[in-house]
Amino acid sequence: xxxxxxxxxxxxxxxxxxxxxxxxxxxxxxxxxxxxxxxxxxxxxxxxxxxxxxxxxxxxxxxxxxxxxxxxxxxxxxxxxxxxxxxxxxxxxxxxxxxxxxxxxxxxxxxxxxxxxxxxxxxxxxxxxxxxxxxxxxxxxxxxxxxxxxxxxxxxxxxxxxxxxxxxxxxxxxxxxxxxxxxxxxxxxxxxxxxxxxxxxxxxxxxxx
Amino acid sequence: xxxxxxxxxxxxxxxxxxxxxxxxxxxxxxxxxxxxxxxxxxxxxxxxxxxxxxxxxxxxxxxxxxxxxxxxxxxxxxxxxxxxxxxxxxxxxxxxxxxxxxxxxxxxxxxxxxxxxxxxxxxxxxxxxxxxxxxxxxxxxxxxxxxxxxxxxxxxxxxxxxxxxxxxxxxxxxxxxxxxxxxxxxxxxxxxxxxxxxxxxxxxxxxxxxxxxxxxxxx
Numbered sequence: 034x035x036x037x038x039x040x041x042x043x044x045x046x047x048x049x050x051x052x053x054x055x056x057x058x059x060x061x062x063x064x065x066x067x068x069x070x071x072x073x074x075x076x077x078x079x080x081x082x083x084x085x086x087x088x089x090x091x092x093x094x095x096x097x098x099x100x101x102x103x104x105x106x107x108x109x110x111x112x113x114x115x116x117x118x119x120x121x122x123x124x125x126x127x128x129x130x131x132x133x134x135x136x137x138x139x140x141x142x143x144x145x146x147x148x149x150x151x152x153x154x155x156x157x158x159x160x161x162x163x164x165x166x167x168x169x170x171x172x173x174x175x176x177x178x179x180x181x182x183x184x185x186x187x188x189x190x191x192x193x194x195x196x197x198x199x200x201x202x203x204x205x206x207x208x209x210x211x212x213x214x215x216x217x218x219x220x221x222x223x224x225x226x227x228x229x230x231x232x233x234x235x236x237x238x239x240x241x242x
Numbered sequence: 243x244x245x246x247x248x249x250x251x252x253x254x255x256x257x258x259x260x261x262x263x264x265x266x267x268x269x270x271x272x273x274x275x276x277x278x279x280x281x282x283x284x285x286x287x288x289x290x291x292x293x294x295x296x297x298x299x300x301x302x303x304x305x306x307x308x309x310x311x312x313x314x315x316x317x318x319x320x321x322x323x324x325x326x327x328x329x330x331x332x333x334x335x336x337x338x339x340x341x342x343x344x345x346x347x348x349x350x351x352x353x354x355x356x357x358x359x360x361x362x363x364x365x366x367x368x369x370x371x372x373x374x375x376x377x378x379x380x381x382x383x384x385x386x387x388x389x390x391x392x393x394x395x396x397x398x399x400x401x402x403x404x405x406x407x408x409x410x411x412x413x414x415x416x417x418x419x420x421x422x423x424x425x426x427x428x429x430x431x432x433x434x435x436x437x438x439x440x441x442x443x444x445x446x447x448x449x450x451x452x453x454x455x456x457x458x459x460x461x
Contacts, residue, residue: 086331091315091323095296111330116311116460117298119329123431132300132309150332157410184301217352223329229373 035172055180057171064172064179069163073205078103078158080228082111086221098155101225107151110237123151124239131241149190156183157197157211179203180211190218270406270420274386274395284383284396285415287373287440292316295459297444299326301334302454308334309339312457323351324370339371344380346371349452365426365453369446372405372409372419383407427451 037161058064079102099113113119123131128139128151141151151226156162162170167190168183183197193215200210207228213221294315301308310328317323321340327333336351340458348367357363383396394413400404402425408418415435422428427450444457 060455084331085312086327088336090312091313091317091325093294093325094317095311095313095327097329113329116296119309119332125342128307137307150330154330177301189355219333223331 055175055241058172058179060175061172063165066215067206068179068181068201069162072163072176074231075159075207076105076231077234078228078230079232079234080225082226084113084221085224087219089218089220101158101187102238103238104234105159107155109151109154109158110239120241122239122241123154129241136241147234149187149193153194153197153213155191157199157213158208160199160201160206160208162199174203177203180204252357258295264338271386273390273396274298274388277385277387277394282385282394282396284385285409287433287441288322291439295440297457297458299458300454300456301326302446302452303357305454306356308332308402314390321349322370322374324366335366337370337373339367341403353371361426361451365429365448365451368403368423368426369448369455370423371445371460372421427431429453 050134062074076124080100080110082098083103084097086097088094092132096111096115098115099111101112102108102110105125109123111121118131118133120129120131123141126141129142130137130139141148162168162181162183166188168185171182171184175181178200181199181201183198183199185194195214195216195218198212198214199208200212201207202209207230209225211223213223215221245318261383273353277443290456294313297312297314297370299312308328309327313323313325313327315323315325319340323336323338325333325336333352333354335353335357336377337353338349338351340347348371350363354362358411362404380447383398386395386397387393388395391411393411394409396407397407398407405415405419405421408416409415411419416433418433419431421431427448429446429448431447432443432445433441435441440459442459444455446455446457
């Protein structure tokens with residue numbers, strides 16, 4: 034019986050370790066303040082990114098990469114250069130898409146899904162979710178990151194997403210990775226690299242020509 | 243006497259119509275004649291070495307367009323999976339087709355709410371299942387030959403769906419598939435290969451439900 038117990042606890046320990054060994058943050062209010070303060074100070078971001086779409090049942094990961102730009106309050110640009118050229122801009126209430134030279138435009142409010150996607154993207158990358166009623170937030174930490182796990186309250190969003198996991202660096206409280214976890218445990222992980230902050234963009238940055 | 247004659251005429255007309263319907267090939271096989279006792283081995287879209295392929299894909303249904311990446315993969319249990327995700331990683335659908343005791347099993351692992359309509363699901367399953375021509379051993383193809391060019395075509399008929407496969411000029415690859423049934427209308431599928439065994443482009447159109455799927459291999 035004793036051996037069974039030991040084995041059980043060993044398995045539990047391995048299982049916890051495999052989940053990147055995160056533990057609950059003791060003082061979430063202090064961490065919230067730090068994140069909010071960093072978010073308030075951030076007016077723009079430019080960064081490269083790698084996107085890994087992990088399909089768990091198929092044991093497949095689809096990798097894309099490109100560059101990313103964000104300007105407060107709601108201007109976002111994802112410019113994919115691999116595996117093909119594709120740009121999506123969210124600006125002035127519109128989704129603008131350039132798909133290898135073919136442009137299209139959608140009104141964000143014309144479609145509930147677009148609206149929710151926009152909200153989730155901006156929330157995740159800006160780290161601006163403190164006091165946001167759309168999500169239930171839990172904070173965790175490990176040696177390298179603070180992790181904010183955002184679980185959507187909206188049923189429509191819940192159908193698409195189980196949680197948004199935002200990984201902050203422990204020293205500067207900036208967003209380093211975002212993981213969009215779907216029901217069924219497939220996920221999309223976005224890793225930001227070469228990040229620059231509070232830079233000035235040209236007037237055309239959030240246009241598609 | 244007059245009534246009996248009318249009945250005979252009506253019967254004659256009905257019989258003539260039935261005979262003419264039975265003897266006619268479908269429109270798209272009009273110039274073809276049936277090959278009796280053919281032992282030709284039908285080519286396949288995905289050969290036996292096929293493991294997976296990734297395609298840039300555009301899917302338009304009822305005027306709404308979705309774009310992204312389509313992954314086609316065969317799993318160890320021989321289930322073919324067709325997973326379509328947007329560029330930003332949002333999953334549109336994950337459909338599985340497998341063979342259980344020589345009948346096809348369709349499984350919707352995920353379908354985003356906007357696409358979760360019976361007819362769209364049925365058409366997608368039908369469109370993808372006709373690409374897996376080596377899926378059932380109990381259904382034998384019937385071959386046809388075009389009189390003028392000598393080009394070959396073959397048909398399958400299963401569960402109320404007629405499927406016609408047209409071969410290229412070399413008669414070694416499938417260049418077009420047409421399937422139709424009462425419920426889903428008709429889909430036309432154009433395929434192109436390069437030197438590799440993997441299919442390069444697939445274009446699927448279904449007029450009745452205004453569906454257009456353009457699938458292009460990512461270089």
